[in-house]
Amino acid sequence: MNEVFARGPSLSVRLAFVLLLSLGAMIIDTKVDNFATARTYLNSMVSPLQYIANLPGAMLSWSADRFTSRQQLLEDNEELTNQVTLMSEQLQRFRILEQENKNLRKLLDAPVRDSMHKMITELMAVDTNPYSHQIVINKGAIDGVFVSQSVLDDSGIVGQISEVGTTNSRVLLISDVTHAIPIRIERNNVRFIAVGDGSLDSMQLQHVPHSADIEIGDVIVSSGLGEVFPEGYPVGTISNIVRNESRPFAEVTATPLAKLDRIKYLLLLWPQEMAPSAAIPPDADLNDEMPLEDPKGKQ
Numbered sequence: 001m002n003e004v005f006a007r008g009p010s011l012s013v014r015l016a017f018v019l020l021l022s023l024g025a026m027i028i029d030t031k032v033d034n035f036a037t038a039r040t041y042l043n044s045m046v047s048p049l050q051y052i053a054n055l056p057g058a059m060l061s062w063s064a065d066r067f068t069s070r071q072q073l074l075e076d077n078e079e080l081t082n083q084v085t086l087m088s089e090q091l092q093r094f095r096i097l098e099q100e101n102k103n104l105r106k107l108l109d110a111p112v113r114d115s116m117h118k119m120i121t122e123l124m125a126v127d128t129n130p131y132s133h134q135i136v137i138n139k140g141a142i143d144g145v146f147v148s149q150s151v152l153d154d155s156g157i158v159g160q161i162s163e164v165g166t167t168n169s170r171v172l173l174i175s176d177v178t179h180a181i182p183i184r185i186e187r188n189n190v191r192f193i194a195v196g197d198g199s200l201d202s203m204q205l206q207h208v209p210h211s212a213d214i215e216i217g218d219v220i221v222s223s224g225l226g227e228v229f230p231e232g233y234p235v236g237t238i239s240n241i242v243r244n245e246s247r248p249f250a251e252v253t254a255t256p257l258a259k260l261d262r263i264k265y266l267l268l269l270w271p272q273e274m275a276p277s278a279a280i281p282p283d284a285d286l287n288d289e290m291p292l293e294d295p296k297g298k299q
Helices: 002-006 011-031 035-108
Strands: 116-126 134-137 150-152 157-164 169-173 180-185 191-196 203-208 219-222 234-242 250-256 265-271
Touching: 180 234, 203 234
Parallel strands: none
Antiparallel strands: 116 134, 116 265, 134 169, 150 157, 150 265, 157 169, 180 191, 180 219, 191 203, 203 250, 219 234, 234 250
């Protein structure tokens, strides 16, 4: 095979021939005007070879563009997906904040006596003892909280302060078996004592005579006796009456108006002479006192 490839003119002769041929073509091209037509035909003949020569580079460039475009699309899609997830989380948080602000405004709009100052407090913990209905709030002695202070929600009386710490306090709910509150029937001012029975949705009225003018649906409010709860705040509604003549007193059950099973924000009350400077006075403009923002301070 080496002998076959070795036959013919040498490489030097071939190179000299090609150079002479190229030089001759250049001279003819410059001297002969009619050679332009031949040059056009020659270019047309060579054009497919140029396309074929450029084909690998064009394919590589096309493949690179396709890969770059696909990669860019994947990156853009991932970025947009992340943005949608973040926006969804923010939307959920804003909806929660909107609902909390509505609840706070409703709480501040709760009927409060003209002489009472108020302050919003928030639930911190719930007593895990099943036989004790107590909660912990995030206001304490530095906020002016005192033992036996009244605690309300937007519907009625929740309980009273039983212990005061520096920055938090413990609230005894009206449903606790150790709690009692003097009440009166709003319709006719008949007075009784309502005690907790260990259930969040019921209370018992003590020593109710069979002849007492009391009906299912009657609203009971605080009577002001005992100097713990201010007079006239809603406590509950009469939900059941059992008059058994074999017993000395009728069995009367009331349902608390306060939402004891879904406590979050509460209202502390102060008499005017005991109110701290941070408490909201009864004649305050609630729109100035309660801006629409995250109650924890987050915008």
